[in-house]
Amino acid sequence: MPVGAALWRNLRAHQVYGANTDVGKTIVSTVLCNAIQQKSQAAFLKPVSTGALDDADDHHLKRYGAGTIAKCLYQFDEPVSPHLAAKNKLIRDEDLLASIHKTLSGWARSDVDFALVETAGGVHSPGPNGNSQADLYRPLRLPIVLVADSRLGGISSSISAYESLLLRGYDVASVLLFRDNYYKNHEYLREYFQKKSIPLVSLPAPPARPSQLDADARVRDEEAMLDYYRKSAKESEILHLLEQMSVNNTQRVERLEEMADRAHDLIWYPFTQHQGMTAKDITVIDSAHDDYFQTLDNRSEKAEGELRPTFDGSASWWTQGLGHGNPELSLSAAYAAGRYGHVMFAGAVHEPALSLADNLLQTIGNPRLAKVFYTDNGSTGMEVAxxxxxxxxxxxxxxxxxxxxxxxxxxxxxxxxxxxxxxxxSEPSVYNKKVEWYRGRGHWFDFPLVKMVGGSWKVEIPGELQADLGENINFTSLGSVFDLSQRLESATAQRYKHYIRQTIEDLVQRQGMKFGALILEPIILGAGGMLFCDPLFQRCLVDVVREHPELFSTAAASRQSPSWSGLPVIFDEVFTGLYRLGRPTSASFLDVHPDIAVNAKLLTGGLIPLCTTVASEEIFDAFSSPEKSDALLHGHSYTAHAVGCTVAVDSLKTMAKLHTDGSWDSYRDDWRSNSSSSAASTPDVWSVWSHSLLQDLSCADSVESVFAIGTVLSISLRDADGGGYTSNVAKGLQQTLAVGSDQFNVHSRVLGNVLYLMSSVTSKPESLRELERLLRSALV
Known part of the structure; x- marks a missing residue:
């Protein structure tokens, strides 16, 4: 389970990182605690310690910390890296983080007002499970006291450590190191960090430890260290630094508390009616990690701190694939930014854009597609399509x-x-009909919906279409809904095709309309209300368009080609593509290949905007001419920006690995075990949301229907007024999730009477099951 980022109004908690091993982290911690102890209570926490107990860092603080509270969570006798010392003992990262947070929370409720959490070794030294400490402790996002290296080579290691922390979203609050009059690292680093407005304090080097520690030598060493700490703790730079750390902590809390009011005054929000909106309606996000925002806790009792983990239930408008603050993607972005910055793309090429084009075409696996056009977001990508x-x-x-x-x-x-x-x-809707330039050019078919009602899957035919398409159809499993090889031979398919053909004939021959493209959101229509279209209907629509070009032009029969037929078929996979539904493409559910496909959202794993519009060679050739004016004159300044392309390449590789390495097998097994059809004959359709959850919710009195596929869960609530985008019936459930549980709350979005939830492709099962528990508690 997640822990909140560690922030308390009355506790200045910091994490001590070292630029390397043996740079004096514990000595620096002891100096700071001694200085604090002159006025208030300090505490020291060593999450993981290795080596002899007499030399343990928490024991050093107990001996020299002038009354500092000192604690170690996991102690290992072997003087090796934590990942080696703990190899025979299971210490989950989540449990370690929870123990740290619980300890700090306890101190925050006591008279402790200053606490240090000291790491082991350097910034990237491994924790008990082998994960870099910089990643392991990131959910806490404590402000950092960086102990720089005063030795030969220490300038480089110190700056590298700082950049590694910065790359992961840490705030480095201060830098300390020992003065060395030969290497003078402190002089160089002071100037370096001064440019970044980070204070650097240099301390006198501690007394050298005697080579032979007999009884007398031990006493002299202890006296020398006590004297060193007494003097160092009184240095004005140390006292000023501690005062500034206190001010910084207070200012951080105050900034968070005033952000909602300032945002209410300054920001025009998307998809928001501001009349009646108050500052309390605005979620204040301090940071984000994995599947969670860290949000300002507005509850009256904040025993666990000022921040609270909030599950990102909309996957940040459907973009999150590999989790917030993903260090691998951040590193990819930094590499590309350092290598290229941004370079113009017209008439040029760079490796990330070329690599992404290759990778994307392989991922999509559509033999029709040959050319990749880059834009910046799904809307502009669809403009191009x-x-x-x-x-x-x-x-x-x-x-x-x-x-x-x-x-x-x-x-x-x-x-x-x-x-x-x-x-x-798009047809006239609440989104567009009040936009002054909107005209609405086209025809939009009503269609059958897939949903689970009362524990059973069904395809629901709209009432006004039942005369043409037949009655509702029940299915034994979701997989059987997608068994198009069987369903295409059914009477239902023939009714679908006949209705589609007759409708197009009427529109073209009797009403004189002309159509230039078929545009579909495969499987799920997102913004329209999470509408799950019967895949057979979409397949039949594509088949009719392609098999009957004469419907669209009398010249069609003599001007066909091996490529597109009838109309170019455009698939808008901005939302549903790239593993959102558990597969590389949502087109694969229909077993058809579009002539043009648009991908965005998950393309970069949720880090940075980028979109691709991929087309066939023949679509490309339609723009080929001696005239410049016949070219596709579309672009933007950041077309194919190298940062986005580099991140996208790594994102696609990571998701492809998850697709094949068994990471999702437990979800697949859950859905297969709940299918009455043979696993060998039924298409592989599954969800990260448990099948039992859908059955339970679909039987709830307040629920009209549900569905889940891939990472998407949609809950349609009953509304006596008929539902739709303007319905407010889902607000109550949204508010219940916003309160959440003791472990976390949920930030969610509603589309009228529909509340949907979406995970990333890397969400942890335990988080999803806790969220399911909240849903059952609210609805069942």
Whole structure:
């Protein structure tokens, strides 16, 4: 379970990191604690200690700390790295972090007002499980006291340690090291850190330890150290530093507390009606790690600190794939920023863009696709896709879009972005109908929905379509819904195809409409309300469009090609693509290959904006001409930015590994065991959300229906007024999750009467099960 980031109003808690091993971390800690002890109570925590007990760091603080409270959580006798010392003892990282947080919380409730948590070795020395300490302790995000290295080579190791901490989102509050008049590292580093507004304090070197520690020598050594600590603790720089650490702690809390009010005054929020909105409605996020925000705790009793772990239940608007603060992706971004910064892309190429194009085409596995066009987000990526599709159709059929309106075919509830062009590719809705330039050019089919109701899966046919499409259909499992090899032979498929063909004939021949592309969000229509479309209907729609080009133009029969037929098929996989639904592409569920595919959201694992629009060679050729004006004249200044492309390459590689290395097997097994169909004959369809949760929720009185696939869970609540985007019925559940449990609360988004939750592809099962417990408690 997660722990909150460690912040208390009345406890100045810091973590002591060393630039290397044997740089004097414990001596620095003892100096600071001695200085504090002159006015108040200090405490020292050593999470993991190795070596002889007499030399243990917490014992040193008990001996020389002038009354400092000292504690060690895990002590190992063997004087080796913690990962070797603890090899025969299971110490989970989560348990270690929880113990640290619990200890600090206890001190915060006592008279302790200053605490140090000291690491072992250097910044990247491994913890008990072999993970770098910089990553292990990151969820706590304590401000850092960095003990620099005063020895030969210490300048380099100190700066490297600082940059490693900075890369992981730590705040380095101060730097301390011993003065050495030969190497004079303190002089160089003082100037270096001064430029970064980080105070550096240099201390006199401690007295040398006698080589032979007989009884007399031991007494003299102890007296020398006591004298050293008494003098060092009174140095003005140390006293000033401690005062500044206190001020920094107070200011950090105060900044957090005033952020909501300042944001309410200064910021215009997306998708938000500000009338009636108050500062209390704004979530204040201090940091984020893994699946959790660290948010300001607004409860009256904050026994665990000022911050609280909050599960990111919308995956930060569907972008999170590999967790917040992922150190590997951060390192990738830093590398690309250092190597390239940003370089223009028109008429040029760099390795990250080329590598991503190769990798993406392999991941998608669509033999039609050949050319990768880069944009910055899903909406602009879809703008490009529409330009591609319409140009290809007009070029083939001899249409002049400046003289006649060319529309698109799609589904009701679709939404492809907030830019003006793709707004017109959606039916009138709350998102677009009040936008002054909106025209809505196209036709949008109503369609059957997949949902679980009363513990059973069904395909629900809209009432007004039942005369054409038949009655609702029940299924034994979600996998059987996706068994298109069987369902395409059914009478339902024939009804679907007949209805689609007749509708298009009427639109074109009787109403005179022209269509330039078919645009679909495969499987789930996201912004429209998490609508789970019957995959058979989408497959039939693609098949009819491709198998009957004569529906769209009298010239169609003589101008077909081995590539696209009828209309270019565009798949908007901005939301559903790249493992969001448990597969590399959502197109694979339909067993069809689009002519154009758009991916964003998970493309960079949730770190940085980037989008790709991938097209077939023939779509590309529609723009080929001696005239510059016939080219695809679209782009932006940061097209194919190297930072985003580098991160995307690593993100795709990581997700591909998770897809094949068994990381998701327990989820697959859960769904297979709850399927009455043969595992060999049923498509591999599963979710990180347990099958039993869906069964329980689908039987709840307040729940109309549910579904889950991949990382997505959708809960439709009953609304006597019919539901829809303007419904407020899901607000109560959203508020219940916002209160949460003692372990964490949940930040979620609602779409009218639908509350959805989304995990990353790396979410921990124990977090998901606790979240499921909250849902059951609220609804069942």
């Amino acid at each position: 529409v330009k591609m599709g319409l140009r290809a159709s007009c070029d083939r059929y001899g249409w002049d879009a400046s003289q006649e309106q060319i529309g698109i075919l799609g589904l009701k509830g679709s939404y492809h972005g907030d830019t003006i062009g793709v707004m017109d590719c």
